[in-house]
Amino acid sequence: MSTVLAPDPQLDPMVPTLARITRKIDEIPDVVTFEMEADGWSGFAPGQFNMLGPFGVGEIPISLSGPASKRERLVHTIRAVGPVSRALVELQEGAVLGLRGPYGAPWPVERAQGRDVMVVAGGLGLAPVRPVLYDVLENRDDYEKVIVLYGARRPEEMLFADELSTWRARFDIEVAVTVDHASVGWHGHVGVVTSLLRTVGYDPANTTAYVCGPEIMMRFAARALTDAGVAPGEIWLSMERNMHCAIGLCGHCQLGPVFICRDGPVFDWARLRPLMQQEEL
Amino acid sequence: MSGSGDPARVVIDANGIDTLIAILAKRGYEVLGPVRRDGAIVHEPIASTDDLPRGWIDEQRGGHYRLKQEGDAYFAYTVGPSSWKRVLHPPRQPLWRSEIRDGEVAIEAASVDTQRRALIGVRACELAAIAVQDRVFLEGPYQDRHYAARRAGLFIVAVNCGRAVETCFCVSMDTGPEARAGFDIALTEIANGRFVATAGSDDGAARLAELPTRPAEPSELDAAAAAIETAAGQMTRTLETEGLPDLLTSNPDHPRWDDVAQRCLNCANCTMVCPTCFCTDVEEVNDLDGGGAARVQQWASCFTTDFTYLHGGGAVRDSVRSRYRQWMTHKLATWHDQFGTSGCVGCGRCIAWCPVGIDITEEAAAMRGARGGG
Ligand SMILES: Cc1cc2nc3c(=O)[nH]c(=O)nc-3n(C[C@H](O)[C@H](O)[C@H](O)COP(=O)(O)OP(=O)(O)OC[C@H]3O[C@@H](n4cnc5c(N)ncnc54)[C@H](O)[C@@H]3O)c2cc1C
Ligand code: SF4
Ligand code: SF4
Ligand code: FES
Numbered sequence: 007m008s009t010v011l012a013p014d015p016q017l018d019p020m021v022p023t024l025a026r027i028t029r030k031i032d033e034i035p036d037v038v039t040f041e042m043e044a045d046g047w048s049g050f051a052p053g054q055f056n057m058l059g060p061f062g063v064g065e066i067p068i069s070l071s072g073p074a075s076k077r078e079r080l081v082h083t084i085r086a087v088g089p090v091s092r093a094l095v096e097l098q099e100g101a102v103l104g105l106r107g108p109y110g111a112p113w114p115v116e117r118a119q120g121r122d123v124m125v126v127a128g129g130l131g132l133a134p135v136r137p138v139l140y141d142v143l144e145n146r147d148d149y150e151k152v153i154v155l156y157g158a159r160r161p162e163e164m165l166f167a168d169e170l171s172t173w174r175a176r177f178d179i180e181v182a183v184t185v186d187h188a189s190v191g192w193h194g195h196v197g198v199v200t201s202l203l204r205t206v207g208y209d210p211a212n213t214t215a216y217v218c219g220p221e222i223m224m225r226f227a228a229r230a231l232t233d234a235g236v237a238p239g240e241i242w243l244s245m246e247r248n249m250h251c252a253i254g255l256c257g258h259c260q261l262g263p264v265f266i267c268r269d270g271p272v273f274d275w276a277r278l279r280p281l282m283q284q285e286e287l
Numbered sequence: 288m289s290g291s292g293d294p295a296r297v298v299i300d301a302n303g304i305d306t307l308i309a310i311l312a313k314r315g316y317e318v319l320g321p322v323r324r325d326g327a328i329v330h331e332p333i334a335s336t337d338d339l340p341r342g343w344i345d346e347q348r349g350g351h352y353r354l355k356q357e358g359d360a361y362f363a364y365t366v367g368p369s370s371w372k373r374v375l376h377p378p379r380q381p382l383w384r385s386e387i388r389d390g391e392v393a394i395e396a397a398s399v400d401t402q403r404r405a406l407i408g409v410r411a412c413e414l415a416a417i418a419v420q421d422r423v424f425l426e427g428p429y430q431d432r433h434y435a436a437r438r439a440g441l442f443i444v445a446v447n448c449g450r451a452v453e454t455c456f457c458v459s460m461d462t463g464p465e466a467r468a469g470f471d472i473a474l475t476e477i478a479n480g481r482f483v484a485t486a487g488s489d490d491g492a493a494r495l496a497e498l499p500t501r502p503a504e505p506s507e508l509d510a511a512a513a514a515i516e517t518a519a520g521q522m523t524r525t526l527e528t529e530g531l532p533d534l535l536t537s538n539p540d541h542p543r544w545d546d547v548a549q550r551c552l553n554c555a556n557c558t559m560v561c562p563t564c565f566c567t568d569v570e571e572v573n574d575l576d577g578g579g580a581a582r583v584q585q586w587a588s589c590f591t592t593d594f595t596y597l598h599g600g601g602a603v604r605d606s607v608r609s610r611y612r613q614w615m616t617h618k619l620a621t622w623h624d625q626f627g628t629s630g631c632v633g634c635g636r637c638i639a640w641c642p643v644g645i646d647i648t649e650e651a652a653a654m655r656g657a658r659g660g661g
Contacts, residue, residue: 248594
């Protein structure tokens with residue numbers, strides 16, 4: 007294991023660097039995307055996250071949601087759900103906040119080369135997995151079919167709707183969306199995201215899947231994919247747990263033997279299944 | 288040199304230890320040792336052996352800790368509620384401050400504590416606990432810089448135990464009662480305020496050479512060995528560790544977890560007194576004038592629901608059962624996966640300081656379907 011020694015106070019892994027919001031995009035209610043710049047930022051791998059800390063409030067893990075190939079791009083998509091995320095979402099362009107990262111094990115994107123790519127996302131889970139799609143679409147020829155299945159609670163809570171439409175218009179990527187609750191004017195699919203699996207054509211034996219969303223949705227998706235014949239070792243999930251340090255020292259994110267922050271957040275289903283089978287682990 | 292003794296083992300008396308304390312203080316060490324405070328043995332700065340709780344012993348069992356006067360030994364008590372964790376990984380550690388002045392933000396990292404400290408009277412199980420926390424804080428991909436700084440400056444004077452209490456089970460955990468590594472000097476108290484001393488490091492040997500000592504006589508070496516054997520022999524509590532990690536991780540639904548959940552009060556005492564428990568919260572503390580804020584790391588416990596709180600879903604470990612299971616399984620099983628060692632060193636603190644006397648050895652034995660404990 008490589009050691010990140012921090013003899014210099016400025017190199018303490020718990021001390022953030024300064025980041026500045028350069029652009030704020032309102033997505034759906036309570037959700038914003040920030041484009042940012044930060045001292046010393048030198049890129050990330052899809053699936054990694056930063057600890058973002060609005061000063062005087064706290065610090066929380068937020069995935070990178072932009073393209074990883076553009077090393078200078080630093081993009082986060084955040085939903086306000088509690089004190090820290092609310093404070094973040096309320097920041098305006100020009101605001102300065104603390105940033106530590108990037109942390110965590112990434113989505114293994116290249117693993118899917120020569121295979122079908124299946125992205126299954128629920129709710130805000132589309133943000134952490136979006137960098138996978140950017141990478142795959144930039145190197146489209148390296149992959150077979152590319153399928154995106156996305157579920158939102160309501161039509162008006164569909165994240166990145168414009169981008170989904172743009173992708174849908176391409177002939178080389180299949181996008182299927184669903185909502186839990188239809189509203190007036192919705193003519194699309196209604197039901198859980200796993201119900202979309204039956205509507206798309208792919209080769210389960212030659213598929214790598216990237217799944218991100220609420221834990222319950224990920225469980226169902228992983229089971230449905232396994233039932234369809236996708237190997238458990240080819241189904242990748244990103245786990246969420248309470249995190250205070252992101253570097254394996256605070257103990258909060260443990261799931262049995264693993265630290266989600268350090269060994270994950272991305273794991274394959276073969277590894278996760280026995281852990282997720284135990285309630286309240 | 289009399290020729291009859293082992294030159295590596297010398298005899299030193301209380302005056303010699305006073306000299307050691309003085310030499311260490313002169314070299315810039317803050318010297319910490321056991322003292323009696325509010326009915327318990329805790330660690331505080333000491334100036335001489337007069338500060339040690341000579342003539343006091345402890346009585347411990349499940350949910351019980353009491354000091355009483357007996358004999359005239361300097362180190363006849365065992366481990367108390369405060370472990371050296373308080374010194375190396377303190378309950379509250381500022382990490383950094385942010386100041387906002389005229390719209391500009393400045394971040395100032397908390398300075399590390401470079402004060403060198405000499406720890407007097409560190410027991411074998413406590414050396415093992417320090418070695419466990421070294422793995423947690425220093426040997427992973429990231430280091431705790433504050434722990435590293437405090438750890439780097441230590442001079443450790445270990446004391447081999449000549450007496451064990453009912454809660455001790457270091458023999459089972461293979462950590463004591465004799466200090467084997469990780470000290471600068473180790474002492475074994477024999478009679479009449481005399482100690483057999485050995486060096487465990489070059490630094491320790493150099494300090495020992497500055498003290499008034501004489502080579503130990505064979506009878507004194509025998510007395511030292513007998514003292515350690517007495518402690519080992521007094522240990523009635525056992526923890527069978529063979530196959531234990533698998534047993535615990537493969538029995539998440541064992542009825543014993545429900546049983547212990549009926550008794551556990553969720554007070555988190557066990558995690559606070561445990562010398563290896565390392566978990567922390569990171570909290571923001573705002574200045575009263577609103578100009579700045581501090582990020583502070585504080586001890587946390589897996590016995591609270593906050594510990595695993597997730598927006599939307601609440602606590603991941605919502606039941607008492609799941610929280611006790613996490614604590615004990617972490618100590619005895621998953622710690623091995625994470626750090627290549629047991630998270631329990633057999634000090635018995637969690638047993639004595641649990642208000643309802645829950646006993647990790649008894650719980651582990653019950654999981655095996657055996658009777659255990661002490
Ligand atoms: C790997 C990972 C990636 C994630 N990616 C994203 C993402 O891309 N977008 C997104 O919107 N969400 C993401 N999340 C979820 C996000 O981290 C949570 O929504 C967030 O932690 C909620 O924090 P909160 O304070 O707003 O709400 P709460 O749920 O009230 O707080 C959650 C926890 O935050 C901490 N906390 C709260 N207040 C303070 C405080 N004052 N000081 C210190 N700590 C405090 C505490 O640990 C608290 O238990 C991700 C989570 C993980 C683990
Ligand atoms: S679990 Fe109990 S006996 Fe083991 S090291 Fe911690 S406090 Fe001591
Ligand atoms: S086991 Fe005992 S000390 Fe630990 S939380 Fe439960 S009641 Fe408290
Ligand atoms: S978040 Fe602290 S150990 Fe993982």
